[in-house]
Amino acid sequence: MRIYLYLIAGITSALIGWNIGQFFLTDIGLLQSFPEIVLFPCIAISLAIGMVLNEIFISSPTRPKMCLRKAIIPLLIALSLGLIIGLLSGSIAQILFLPFFNIPPVIVRTFGWLLIGVAVGLAEGLTWRWETVEAGDKKRFRQRLIASVGGASLASLIAAILFELVRIFLKEMPKNLSLMEDPIGFSILGLLLGLTFSLTGSPSYLVALRAGSGFEYVSQEFAQVMPKSINLDKGYPSINQLVLSFVSDSTTDKIEEGLSIKLPSKGSLKIGSEKDCDICIPSLGDHVATIEIKSREAILIPHILYFNYIAINGEMLKTKKNITLKHNYLLTFYSPADSENNQENQQLINYEKFFRFVYYNRFFDPQG
Template sequence: MRPERLLLYILSGIIAALISWDIAQIILGLVRKIGDGTLPFRPDFILLPFLAFFFAITMVATEIFLSNPTRYRNNFQTLRSYFLKTILWSAIAGLCAAISTFILYEMKGLTAENVKRIAWCIIGLSTGICEGLSWRSRSAEGLTSKGTKRIKNTILFGSIAGFSAALIVENLFHNANFLKQYHEPFGFLAFGCILGALLSFATSPTYQVALRAGEGLASINPKVLEEEVKNGAIRDLPKLTPRGAFQFVVEPPNEGANAKEPDVIEEGLSIQLPDGKPITIGGGDRDDIYLPQIPPKCAEIMVKFPYAKITCNSTNAVEIFPQPKKKSQTSEYTLWHNQIITFKSPDAEKVYRFVFYDRFLDPQ
């Protein structure tokens, strides 16, 4: 798992904790003014629902943006389309936290520490359920066994995060000279850090580094191909060479161009890139991915999980979008999920485009 993913989840947890704490304090302050300085209920009835609500929203938003880190507009549209569902699921999570806290405080024999452990465990569980339901509704794998396993992981890790955060905070405050008024805000921050860290592991995508063929690699009509073969014409087609070094993620059907050329690359096919083996791309006979009319060995991709780097040997023939922020003197760049790699012939008449994926099985 990439460290950036872990960091973003932890930051999301911290932000959710700070926002929920601030809003809850404002509401509690208003209630105290109305009630002549006293509260008719325990502060947890306000604090915990807001904590569950904002945890759920931030974790869902984080997962959406990390699924497509280069498609910001698309992410906002996705978040907007699922926003009402997320609000509903988050509100249910907050309601569950409030009801469970009320019931726990009414039960005899439970100390305040035990109530906090159970309540925080319920908040983590509710957050895991919200994140899992949101992911399932968007993912092609939502109803598969892998999807079910992922949802179970988010629920389990969310519950563990809540329970462990409560234990850690209790031990920390017993052994440290923290002022009492800072116990709750620091506890919320610790909860956010732990929940973010554990959910980053629970939601870690299935990594499968691949290049998906796009523009310039259109499929060929079988009738056209058959007519060309009859006339003795041999079409120069993009293809994988040699067979066996790497393969398509899903083998193409035995029709169209593939009926004659099983290694032909067509639009929509995805080429799985091996780990630790350099893959050359160009118009040379010895290139692993052969593209007609492109300079020989114009680019080389090396995968060292979880990163992949591309070396552009012919800078005029290779374009990367979005462009790297810093130009490299060695023309070596780290590839990111959903980046588009374009290969052009010297006269720019022939163009091939591939989309780079490093979490191919996640929702796109």
């Protein structure tokens, strides 16, 4: 679905920009002798705004009002970059078209399209800082910016080459069809830019766990006033910071409700109360389960002694069979019953004490 949305956004934005440019050129008669100076900025602005808006709404698809609020600064940046670089590319193209330079029009048009791609790539890469807290990682932000600019430049270069091939083909067709070369060419540009950003804009990690019920924050004052209603373990739910980290780039290792845990792309993670567990929750059994992470796949491996303390999407496990996790799966881990109330030393479950995670393998904006 993500790639289709990018492709549609790219084609639509390019055609909107072209139509706006035609409105200024034909209906208003603005700079008809220098069409590139009008057309290139319109295309660049429309594509930049379209790609930025698409990324914002995809990152938080269920909260359109929040998306609109946080889109103000990114859209202003996209508008500015599209206008400035679009005017620059159009002006350079008009200058290079002069007979004095004797430069083939193919090279001039290709260079102009390349600058449009740079404008859109810069807008998409720079505005990402305002779109998600993931951009707080400076290394990740640089990677995203370089990938956006480089990918958009390559896409625009390929689109320019394809556009020239389309021009050659349409010259042999009736005149009505030859008039369609510009919208077809810019549609190709939007299509390739959308495809590029659907790839370069993919999350840097595909697997994550968001802490839910059971990890609520409790102040020390409340814990002292209501000690019986609060589980006062010596420790607290935490992560192994050598392996895991929070999306919010927090320096603490404490797991709290709403925090999302970035998981590695490969490897295995232990969940339980033992100190060597990667996700350590003191109220659980010593080693409740293991999550085995492979390429684009995560498998929950319940421990033979604690599989019946685990629920997937609200359904308690009845066997120790491995579970392949899917996007938005709810993982609930229950605590054993207190030993004081378990005189026969049976494996009893405290259904009132549980810890819940939401599993993601397509990590949307953590702010969403």
